[in-house]
Amino acid sequence: MCGRRQLPVVGQPQPERADAARNRQKIIDVAARMIESRGADQLSLDEVAKEACVGVGTVYRRFGDRAGLVWALIDERERRFQEAFMSGPPPLGPGAAPAERVGAFLAGLVDRVVSQLDLFLLVELGSPKSRFGGPYRVHHTHLATLLAEARPDADPHFLADALLAPLNAHLISYQRDERGLTVEEIKAGVASIAAAVTARPAP
Incomplete structure (x- = not known):
């Protein structure tokens, strides 16, 4: 590195x-x-x-702290993920409808967290500045941009936080270990939330 x-x-x-x-x-x-x-x-x-x-x-x-060191350890995979949703092929990358890209991004982020779950669990024990800075800030900005297009009637920044909240490592770990959910089941649940959030309200 x-x-x-x-x-x-x-x-x-x-x-x-x-x-x-x-x-x-x-x-x-x-x-x-x-x-x-x-x-x-x-x-x-x-x-x-x-x-x-x-x-x-x-x-x-x-x-800064232990979480900052852990983020450095997961830097390369995070870099590849960011490149994929910023400039890769659709639906994760540009070229698909905003709502479709939101769903693809959240599914990709589930895989991203699971791939280095132990390290993400450690990051979440750090300070809020560490946890919600760095990649989280990039993820949030990306989601908020898509949500501003998909839901111009709503606050995209709040919705971005709301969609990212279920993707924390501790919850995913609990869902897998205690509830017996598979990664695909978790992704399906997240997709349902994303579909509900990005659906425009009826006039």
């Missing part, structure tokens, strides 16, 4: 200095190894700093 810009795709910061990029990559590599060997819930920024041979302050300044 050295040399690549960070999330979100929209509004990127300036490129990093070479030494900062090297330290960032060391920290990410160490964190990835720790998660692989111990699990995501055992990730400690202090231990990551010690193993990466950098100061604890460097880790906190660079990533």
Whole structure:
């Protein structure tokens, strides 16, 4: 990931200095190894700093908190997902009706969360700034833009939050583990909500 810009795709910061990029990559590599060997819930920024041979302050300044470090770990898959809904083929990408794109985006986001569920569970334990910044902000902006076209009579920003709420990792984990729902059943339920939200009210 050295040399690549960070999330979100929209509004990127300036490129990093070479030494900062090297330290960032060391920290990410160490964190990835720790998660692989111990699990995501055992990730400690202090231990990551010690193993990466950098100061604890460097880790906190660079990533803010544990959730920020986890977002860096899931950066590549998130980047590909963002590219797909911004410029990929329809219905996820441009070219389909707004309501159809909303449904395709939410289905894709379910798959996105499930693919790295342990890391998303960890992100959701972070501060609201971490949880609702970064990719969430990009997802929200994208949804709100589509909803403004599909439902010009409603507040697209509120509806975007409402549609994203059921896609949190803890709820998806509970639905799968406790209720026995499959990913396809979860996606079908989300599709029903999206259809209801994007349907224009009768005159």
